[in-house]
Amino acid sequence: MTGRIVDAVLFDLDGTLVDSHLTIAEAMVAALHTFGYEIDVPTLIPMIGPPMEALALELGAPPEEAARINAEYLRLYHHGYIQRTPEHAGASALLGRLADAGIVLGVVTNKVEEGARMVVEIEGWSDRFGVVVGRDTPNAAAKPSPLAALHALGVLGIAPERTAFVGDTEFDVRCARDAGIAHVIALDTNRDPAFLRAEGATHLVHTLEEVGPLLLGAPIADGRVTS
Numbered sequence: 001m002t003g004r005i006v007d008a009v010l011f012d013l014d015g016t017l018v019d020s021h022l023t024i025a026e027a028m029v030a031a032l033h034t035f036g037y038e039i040d041v042p043t044l045i046p047m048i049g050p051p052m053e054a055l056a057l058e059l060g061a062p063p064e065e066a067a068r069i070n071a072e073y074l075r076l077y078h079h080g081y082i083q084r085t086p087e088h089a090g091a092s093a094l095l096g097r098l099a100d101a102g103i104v105l106g107v108v109t110n111k112v113e114e115g116a117r118m119v120v121e122i123e124g125w126s127d128r129f130g131v132v133v134g135r136d137t138p139n140a141a142a143k144p145s146p147l148a149a150l151h152a153l154g155v156l157g158i159a160p161e162r163t164a165f166v167g168d169t170e171f172d173v174r175c176a177r178d179a180g181i182a183h184v185i186a187l188d189t190n191r192d193p194a195f196l197r198a199e200g201a202t203h204l205v206h207t208l209e210e211v212g213p214l215l216l217g218a219p220i221a222d223g224r225v226t227s
Helices: 023-034 041-047 052-058 063-084 090-100 113-122 147-156 170-177 195-197 208-216
Strands: 008-011 104-107 131-133 163-167 185-189 202-204
Touching: 008 147, 023 041, 023 052, 023 063, 041 052, 052 063, 063 113, 090 104, 090 208, 104 208, 113 131, 113 195, 131 147, 131 163, 147 170, 163 170, 170 185, 185 195, 185 208, 195 202, 202 208
Parallel strands: 008 104, 008 163, 104 131, 163 185, 185 202
Antiparallel strands: none
């Protein structure tokens, strides 16, 4: 008998289920260098979260050039870097445990949908997710807009109050919060925990291994999960 507290879990991909920040940063740095922008991978990694076009704008590119930089990033990323994306420790085990408990799963990411589906397939998770939503999916939008999460829940047929969202940035937290999702779980590996809490995280975890016990009602032995 499961003690699950939700019927659905929505996951971010980058930095949450997959350890993709390095390959994303490498592809984006290569794209930026093509257009004369000098930035290195360690500098860019903490900036990952919004769509790359928005990141290019933040770095000073005018709108039309930012769009071209994004297009070059996608070309490079999808044809070389994405294939080297490793899963985060415990990701496959967590997805299997939740699915075995009868919880339906979805992806809500700021990747384009094509890229998100590529990652899901690369990791062998195609049969795990009932919906994959990217920033360009019809009726969705880039996080922090709640539209992607609401669209995913509409496809799954699950109410926000019976849902959890697992992500690692303020964009994930705001999206879930504004969609009315009851359990907003933030990995504190890429952002300051106090900042994530202030943005609306209801729970903080440091590893994916902590998510399963939290959602399935088991006690948390090490005390790192806080509600």
